[in-house]
Amino acid sequence: NAGVTQTPKFRVLKTGQSMTLLCAQDMNHEYMYWYRQDPGMGLRLIHYSVGEGTTAKGEVPDGYNVSRLKKQNFLLGLESAAPSQTSVYFCASRRTGLDEKLFFGSGTQLSVL
Amino acid sequence: QQQVKQSPQSLIVQKGGISIINCAYENTAFDYFPWYQQFPGKGPALLIAIRPDVSEKKEGRFTISFNKSAKQFSLHIMDSQPGDSATYFCAASIETSGSRLTFGEGTQLTVNP
Numbered sequence A: 001n002a003g004v005t006q007t008p009k010f011r012v013l014k015t016g017q018s019m020t021l022l023c024a025q026d027m028n029h030e031y032m033y034w035y036r037q038d039p040g041m042g043l044r045l046i047h048y049s050v051g052e053g054t055t056a057k058g059e060v061p062d063g064y065n066v067s068r069l070k071k072q073n074f075l076l077g078l079e080s081a082a083p084s085q086t087s088v089y090f091c092a093s094r095r096t097g098l099d100e101k102l103f104f105g106s107g108t109q110l111s112v113l
Numbered sequence B: 001q002q003q004v005k006q007s008p009q010s011l012i013v014q015k016g017g018i019s020i021i022n023c024a025y026e027n028t029a030f031d032y033f034p035w036y037q038q039f040p041g042k043g044p045a046l047l048i049a050i051r052p053d054v055s056e057k058k059e060g061r062f063t064i065s066f067n068k069s070a071k072q073f074s075l076h077i078m079d080s081q082p083g084d085s086a087t088y089f090c091a092a093s094i095e096t097s098g099s100r101l102t103f104g105e106g107t108q109l110t111v112n113p
Helices: none
Strands: A004-007 A010-013 A019-025 A031-037 A043-049 A064-067 A073-078 A087-095 A101-104 A108-112 B004-007 B010-014 B019-025 B033-038 B045-050 B056-059 B062-067 B072-077 B086-092 B107-112
Touching: A004 A087, A019 A031, A019 A087, A019 A108, A031 A073, A043 A064, A043 A073, A073 A087, A101 B045, B004 B086, B010 B019, B019 B086, B019 B107, B033 B062, B045 B056, B045 B062, B045 B072, B072 B086
Parallel strands: A010 A108, B010 B107
Antiparallel strands: A004 A019, A019 A073, A031 A043, A031 A087, A064 A073, A087 A101, A087 A108, B004 B019, B019 B072, B033 B045, B033 B086, B056 B062, B062 B072, B086 B107
C-alpha cells in the first residue's frame, strides 16, 4: 500500500523555468492538498482540492497552478519559477470522518537558482 | 497573518523528562486540533488530535490539553525518549470548510540520552 507518492524528490531549476510536481494517492480520498514548508514558518497551504475536477486557493497560491483531472492525482505547476519558491513541497490526502487524518508524501525539495 | 502560534521554537529535554509544547489560536471557529510529528526527510504524520468537546486526550505517553476559553492547547510528552526527537507541529481547522489545516511554526524537540 503506497499511500501518497510524490515525484520528483529533488529538483533544481533556474529562474523562469517551469515544472510540474506530481502527487498520487491510492486511498480513494476525495480531499488533496499541496503545502510548502519553509524554516520557521511551518506548513502553508498552497492549493487544495475537494474532489476530482475541483481546485481552490489556499494561503499562498500566487505563482502556482494545480489540476485534479483524476481523483488519484493532484498536480502542482510552477509556470515561471522564482528564487522565493525554493522550498520543500508536501502533498497530502485526507481521510474524513471521526478518524480524520492527513496522509503526507515524503516531500519534494525544490531549489530555484 | 499567523492564526496558530506555537512555542517554543526549539526544546531540549533529558531522557525521561516531560516535553511541553504550546499553541495558541485566534479563530474561535476552529473545531479540530491535531498534532503532527515530522522526522528529518519525511512528511509529517498525525500523532494525536482533539476536538473542543473534551479538555484532554491521552494516547500512551502523549497528551493534548485543551483550554477553549484561553484559546490554547498543548502537547505533553511524558517519559520523553531519544526516539521522540523530531519536529512537532500543532494545527487547527474548521471541519466544514474542507478541513484546511493551519499549522503552527513548528518545535524542534531534542531528547538527550
